[in-house]
Amino acid sequence: MNPKELVCREFVELVSDYLEDALSPADKARFEKHLRECDGCERYLDQMRITIESVGSLSVEKMQPETMDEFLHAFRDWHSES
Ligand SMILES: [Zn+2]
Numbered sequence: 001m002n003p004k005e006l007v008c009r010e011f012v013e014l015v016s017d018y019l020e021d022a023l024s025p026a027d028k029a030r031f032e033k034h035l036r037e038c039d040g041c042e043r044y045l046d047q048m049r050i051t052i053e054s055v056g057s058l059s060v061e062k063m064q065p066e067t068m069d070e071f072l073h074a075f076r077d078w079h080s081e082s
Contacts, residue, residue, distance in 0.1 A: 007034055011041045015048050 011034050017023050018031050035042055 008038065008041055011035075011038070012044065015045060018045075019048065019052065 011031065014023060014027060014031050018028065023031060035045060
């Protein structure tokens, strides 16, 4: 498995905790480091923020499987272009 993709998967798993400010300082630092290095995940986080604002609550976990799937597809496409 591509290690970069593994990290992105982890990022996706941590997004809801990050938005709830529930990450440990160490995880938060890793999360934000990845965020700076990965355009795909930065865009994903923006999308999650917008979604949460429009829904008005943190129902991230319910919508996550589909969104995550779309994201990972988008990420693979984005990668194969570069
Ligand atoms: Zn990423």
